[in-house]
Amino acid sequence: MSGKKTMNDEQSGGGTASADTLMNTHLPNSHDSGLGSEIQAKIGQHLRAMYDDVVRQGVPDRFMDLLAQLDAKGPKSSESGDK
Amino acid sequence: MTNLDPALRDEIIAAIPNLRAFAISLSGSVDRADDLVQETLLRAFANIGSFRPGTNLPAWLFTILRNLFRSEYRKRRREVPDSDGNFAATLTSNPDQNTHLDFEDFRTALDKLPSDQREALILVGASGFSYEEAADICQCAVGTIKSRVNRARRRLGELLAIEDVEDFGPDKTTRAVLAAG
Numbered sequence A: 001m002s003g004k005k006t007m008n009d010e011q012s013g014g015g016t017a018s019a020d021t022l023m024n025t026h027l028p029n030s031h032d033s034g035l036g037s038e039i040q041a042k043i044g045q046h047l048r049a050m051y052d053d054v055v056r057q058g059v060p061d062r063f064m065d066l067l068a069q070l071d072a073k074g075p076k077s078s079e080s081g082d083k
Numbered sequence B: 001m002t003n004l005d006p007a008l009r010d011e012i013i014a015a016i017p018n019l020r021a022f023a024i025s026l027s028g029s030v031d032r033a034d035d036l037v038q039e040t041l042l043r044a045f046a047n048i049g050s051f052r053p054g055t056n057l058p059a060w061l062f063t064i065l066r067n068l069f070r071s072e073y074r075k076r077r078r079e080v081p082d083s084d085g086n087f088a089a090t091l092t093s094n095p096d097q098n099t100h101l102d103f104e105d106f107r108t109a110l111d112k113l114p115s116d117q118r119e120a121l122i123l124v125g126a127s128g129f130s131y132e133e134a135a136d137i138c139q140c141a142v143g144t145i146k147s148r149v150n151r152a153r154r155r156l157g158e159l160l161a162i163e164d165v166e167d168f169g170p171d172k173t174t175r176a177v178l179a180a181g
Helices: A018-024 A037-055 A061-073 B006-027 B030-046 B057-076 B100-111 B115-125 B131-138 B142-166 B171-180
Strands: none
Touching (some): A037 B006, A037 B100, A037 B115, A037 B142, A061 B006, B006 B030, B006 B057, B030 B057, B057 B131, B100 B142, B115 B131, B115 B142
């Protein structure tokens, strides 16, 4: 990663930018937040990549087992009396 | 109601991977996240009667999970994320991502955010909820969510810009631990 985007955060809006960006900000276009859009795009990418990596793991067996137990028990009986 | 509607059951199952991803991002630990998801499912089944069909099931489940996390959090506080159970350790592979170091920088920075900002950012930026849905889940105003997301992004940007320069942040330790394990 390049080191050239170090100075663009502090001197951009002095912290008052939030008032107007509040109303119309979307994650993808973030240049109005006063930070480099490059770094903001990277944030979005990383965030989704991390999250999606977990999502792709699907449904672990323990949860399918749990649902099977709950099905067998039926919703009317005591709800957490397992073990 | 005697039995759970199969369609509803399928919808709940479909939401589990997302619930896990959200729970891991909240708790910083896979084990605690899975316990949270389990407790969420138990609550959901026990209270399925209070879910109104046709409304947003994922948002309902996320709300349960978040409330559980919040009440637990008050009890135990957030533990220091251990490198066995943290987000980075759950990454199975990231071949198309730049480098592993990038990821660790990012995760470290994410962990530094206040939890209300982190959850807002995750809900909107990763889970794909609208600001309105995220506000429902967090039981706050839409404007509050927007400002939390903005502050989270700004803070992350600052943290990552700094780590870009330093090149080695607190991550050095993490990598040492990972390498040792």
